[in-house]
Amino acid sequence: MYRFKPVLRIPGPVPVPNEVSLQMAKPMINHRGAVFKEHYPAVLKRLAPLFGTQNQIHMITGSGTSGMEAAVSNLVSPETPVLCLRGGFFGNRWVELCQAYGAKLHVLEFPWDGGIDAGQVGEYLKQHPEIELIFMVQNESSTAVLNDVASVSQARGSHRALLVVDAVSALGGTPLKMDEWGVDVIVSASQKCLMAPPGTAFIAFSDRAREYSADCRASRYYFDLRLYDKYMEKSETPFTPNIHNVFALEEALNIIETEGLDNVFARHILMRDMMRAGARALGLELLVKDEDASPTVTAIKYPEADSFRARIRTRYGVEFAGGQGIHADKIFRVGHMGYATPLDVLTALAVLEMDMKKYGEATKAAEQVMNS
Ligand SMILES: Cc1ncc(COP(=O)(O)O)c(C=O)c1O
Known part of the structure; x- marks a missing residue:
């Protein structure tokens, strides 16, 4: 053979479509110059229908896990009571990240061959009004399970906890409605359903999550959302980004938009x-x-x-x-x-x-x- x-x-x-790969061979440009400032915000806007949100989406140079760490480092102060919904390897990554940032950890375990039971989440939250953040995975790649984000979000009822979702292997392959479902933070990455090379993560915060993060006492620097917000005013990223992934993504979005x-x-x-x-x-x-x-x-x-x-x-x-x-x-x-x-x-x-x-x-x- x-x-x-x-x-x-x-x-x-x-696999990356040829027309997307070719974008990676474009000449280098200034990431603080006019061409980048034109393309960067435009491509983020085109991602909005995939996220189902009007919220600002930011691009972080790093793999999907960098997006996950960005979420945790902007939300989890030492001793913050958090609830992680663990039904697989990537649910466990939320657990490890929250541990690394000193959270007061609650873990609800689900079998590693089935979906998260939203009813169980609702019951747990009733018994634990102190929980401030819930972490879950939409598409648990390790078990090939698609979790129902809308029903977990709904199970919160009047509980104030923010919902943080890893959509790394879901975004662009299955519907995601951040605003309609009331999701507070979504994280994704370039190398899965978006058909672009690895090296770029995406993150969107709701207004409520942004307000909450303003009081976060965790140490952070590269992932500090306030820097990303500040530089976005100039259509820039705080640090040198994965410039060519912006071009690659544009081409991938052309393909996605053409198909519908x-x-x-x-x-x-x-x-x-x-x-x-x-x-x-x-x-x-x-x-x-x-x-x-x-x-x-x-x-x-x-x-x-x-x-x-x-x-x-x-x-x-x-x-x-x-x-x-x-x-x-x-x-x-x-x-x-x-x-x-x-x-x-x-x-x-x-x-x-x-x-x-x-x-x-x-x-x-x-x-x-x-x-x-
Ligand atoms: C659901 C999910 N979350 C997070 C990750 C981590 O992404 P990365 O390997 O890009 O850091 C992956 C990667 O396979 C994933 O499938």
């Missing part, structure tokens, strides 16, 4: 359903039940999954992701977000069929979903 053209089927970073956001979301749902039908047709067990299934990544149980993945990589040049945390070596994950089409799902399934010598079984089931 010729493997000179590797196929990346992981939940980010995702609703069509983008529908494509992700279709890829999810095809992947799941194909895996089932091969007799493979899915980690997550249908109602919690992510539209951007699918997790499949497989004994000794890591050696299986290595075999697939060697034979076919296709890269699946492994399990994380308690799922290490027990599942493999197939990314179908961003620059991915139903044909990519058929290719991933064909590889599984060949490995299992069940020719045509998965692709047939997936094709039926595609044509239904």
Whole structure:
């Protein structure tokens, strides 16, 4: 098998369309000059429909975790009572970050193969009026679970806690309505559904979150939101940004806007359903039940999954992701977000069929979903 053209089927970073990659080769510009000042605010405005917000969106140079740390460092003072909703590896990242900033930590545990139970969150909040911040993940990439952000937000009732959401592997692949759902902080990144190279995080604060952060006593410098707000008045970032990711993002947004956001979301749902039908047709067990299934990544149980993945990589040049945390070596994950089409799902399934010598079984089931 010729493997000179590797196929990346992981939940980010995702393949980058050629026209997006080409933007990275543009000549360098002054990040305090006229061209940057024209493009930077414009691209952030175009992200607003993906966030579902009128709030200012900021770009931070760093990976998705830098956006998460920006959220925590602007909100969590020592001993702040926070509630982390942990149902996977990235839910746990909120726990670790809040610990690092000295929060008084409350953790609600959810099984690492299903969604967050909003009812349980509501009950916990009733018993703990002191909680000031809630941290959750919209699309838990480690388990391939899509959590219901709207229902968690609603479960707060009249509780004053702010809701902070990691939408790193969700934004641009599934609806997100920051303002309508009453979410206070959203964090995302460039290398997932946005189809751009890694190295850029995005963060949006509601007015309430911005007011709350003004009293935050945490030490912060690079991530200090007040600096980002101040420099935004001049259409600049406080520090030298990942300039070319602005251009890359513009091109990626051209692609997304041409397809239409609703069509983008529908494509992700279709890829999810095809992947799941194909895996089932091969007799493979899915980690997550249908109602919690992510539209951007699918997790499949497989004994000794890591050696299986290595075999697939060697034979076919296709890269699946492994399990994380308690799922290490027990599942493999197939990314179908961003620059991915139903044909990519058929290719991933064909590889599984060949490995299992069940020719045509998965692709047939997936094709039926595609044509239904
Ligand atoms: C849901 C989620 N949150 C956070 C992250 C962390 O992002 P990064 O690796 O860019 O720091 C990831 C990365 O895979 C993710 O999928």
